[in-house]
Amino acid sequence: MKIFEFLGEVKSELAKVVWPTKSETFKYSLTVIIFSLAVAFILGAFDFGLLRVFEAALK
Secondary structure, eight states: OHHHHHHHHHHHHHHHOOOOOHHHHHHHHHHHHHHHHHHHHHHHHHHHHHHHHHHHHHO
């Protein structure tokens, strides 16, 4: 019986949620993608730079 009580509470709580609009979802998704690409570029550049430094130091 506890499971049905729990599921009823879940349904009640989900009814209170304010879901984002389609445009908000698109905007937030685009922000995450751009930020992720920027971080990937920065880390890649840092990795490439360290590679060059260590290659030069080992020669």
